[in-house]
Amino acid sequence: MYKYSVSILGTGFIGLCSAACFANKDIKVLASTHNKKKASMINDGIAPFYEANLQEMMDDIKAKKSELLQCLLDPVKAVLETDISMITQGTPMRDDKSIDLSYVESTAREIGKALKQKDNYHLVVVRSTVVPGTSRNLVGKIITEVSGKIPGKDFGLCMQPEFLAEGRSIEDTLRPDRIVIGTFDDRSGEMLQEFYEYFYGDHLKNCPILRMNLESAELVKYGNNCLLSTKISYANEFANFAQLVPNVDIVQVMKGVGLDYRINNRFLGAGVGFGGSCFHKDVNAIKAWSKSKGYHSRLLEAVLDINDDQAIRIVDIAEELAGDLKNKRITLLGLAFKPGTDDMRQAASIRVIDELRKRGIEDIVGYDPKANETAEIELGNKIAYANSIEQALNGSECALLITEWDDFKALTPEDYKKHMKTPNLVDGRRLYDYERFNSALPFRAIGRINLD
Known part of the structure; x- marks a missing residue:
């Protein structure tokens, strides 16, 4: 019973x-x-x-x-x-x-x-x-x-x-x-x-169980998600700093920052930005709520702007690497907003696809181990959908790594060279060993340019 x-x-x-x-x-x-x-x-x-x-x-x-x-x-x-x-x-x-x-x-x-x-x-x-x-x-x-x-x-x-x-x-x-x-x-x-x-x-x-009044508990959730979102945009801001000069690697920088016990290294991974059902929605919601009460949040506005701009950044990097992307097949590896789910809500892939199409790029192929179906509901015919990594890479002239699934982490430079027409690769999640991939194929990554 x-x-x-x-x-x-x-x-x-x-x-x-x-x-x-x-x-x-x-x-x-x-x-x-x-x-x-x-x-x-x-x-x-x-x-x-x-x-x-x-x-x-x-x-x-x-x-x-x-x-x-x-x-x-x-x-x-x-x-x-x-x-x-x-x-x-x-x-x-x-x-x-x-x-x-x-x-x-x-x-x-x-x-x-x-x-x-x-x-x-x-x-x-x-x-x-x-x-x-x-x-x-x-x-x-x-x-x-x-x-x-x-x-x-x-x-x-x-x-x-x-x-x-x-x-x-x-x-x-x-x-x-x-x-x-x-x-x-x-x-x-x-x-x-x-x-x-x-x-x-x-x-x-x-x-611990922490008891408080109703209103304080409601604000705890926003405080939690806004801080995590801020850490991600902070890491991406510094990734953009890192790309201004040679000899800076954002992964090493954030590791050094994150070892400070007051900060810790969680949510300091630079990449194509946050997505999902919570962060984008909740940051916007509390910002709009505070505005309705007469307070304008400059901090949260910057967090959202930096996040949205990462889609522009990764497409810029791809064009610097592969040249004009028009009339080329572009592959997105990963469509869900994060691994372990098929959720497409506010996924970074959506913003990247919109940016690609805004620049006149129409031959876009996407693949996700779990989110192909939900992605098609969200994106419709904006892209083509592959049933495997190999199919997604076939004939591609530039691949953008968007979601850090283990399936993609297991790929080697040889896999990209074997299946792609031209193996240009942009690591949008810093999933790969930079030296190994950069020495083996045309490669770029968020938060790093080639070292002098």
């Missing part, structure tokens, strides 16, 4: 990975989505998107304890039959770059409809990334408006930001480095903390 029952309202990366991990630890989970196809796939034990280790976990759950993970099309029913509800809806970016809270708002209304029919105390946890004030002034108020129930008395309200990195969402769910709980009141916080004490057990010996 399970001790906890949880409804997960939203079955994207955060929602489904959390649902699978909870069910794997003998917690009854009712996930909810309005997408019939996705619900059917989940109930059949099939992950509707690629995420490292997710399918394997769902296979195990389906084989041994399928009753612990079900997906419903009725969110009201899911809430009614559980003790804790977690809002894991997406908060996409509007055309004006501000946050779109419509999915969170509609989910709050559905929770309100359920709680109107429920007499027992129920805990609501906002896990979506939302701007400060949303949990209290949008979610809490809508639930009260619809249900007539009072927060703190009839239902609990917490905001628990997630810190999952796509490509390792399962690992990050099972072994977080901290748990932040924003609370409406002590009772809400105690209930959620007890849940995680049960779920994590001994892992909490090395994983």
Whole structure:
């Protein structure tokens, strides 16, 4: 018999990975989505998107304890039959770059409809990334408006930001480095903390639980993602410095910087820029939010500008290496925004392709080990799609390494020379040993020019 029952309202990366991990630890989970196809796939034990280790976990759950993970099309029913509800809806970016809270708002209304029919105390946890004030002034108020129930008395309200990195969402769910709980009141916080004490057990010996108010917890998530984005753009700014003179290698520079214990070396890898469902969206969202409050963030504006410019930089490097790229076949190795996922949202490949096409380059072939299908949905016929590395390189006159998959890391200079028409290679992720590749073929890399 399970001790906890949880409804997960939203079955994207955060929602489904959390649902699978909870069910794997003998917690009854009712996930909810309005997408019939996705619900059917989940109930059949099939992950509707690629995420490292997710399918394997769902296979195990389906084989041994399928009753612990079900997906419903009725969110009201899911809430009614559980003790804790977690809002894991997406908060996409509007055309004006501000946050779109419509999915969170509609989910709050559905929770309100359920709680109107429920007499027992129920805990609501906002896990979506939302701007400060949303949990209290949008979610809490809508639930009260619809249900007539009072927060703190009839239902609990917490905001628990997630810190999952796509490509390792399962690992990050099972072994977080901290748990932040924003609370409406002590009772809400105690209930959620007890849940995680049960779920994590001994892992909490090395994983602090930090309690605070709702608004502070909401801003923690933005503080986290904005700092990581800033580190990436900082590294890319210095990569551009490194390309101004010979004898500078950005990899060595950032290694020297990152060994400072106050900084560390994570997210200091220069390349074609960040992408994904979080960084670009969240930096824009908090920037737009602060602007609406009368404060203009010059720092975050620069972070975004530097990131977007990296697409121009890598195409410039390719033209310096291979000459005019018009009427040449150009290969992109990697389309997903990072390895370990098939997510194309805000991927650097999109910006690079747009820059290539802006310069009149139309013969573009892309290949990704996991993201070809999602890339075609995103990009359509802007490029051709190869089914293998060899096919992608065949007849190519310049290859751009965009995503640092292990499949590409294993390639040698001889592989490029064997399959390409002209083996011009630009390493956009500093994946390769510079001396080895530079001595074997026409080669350039972000953050380094040939040494004197």
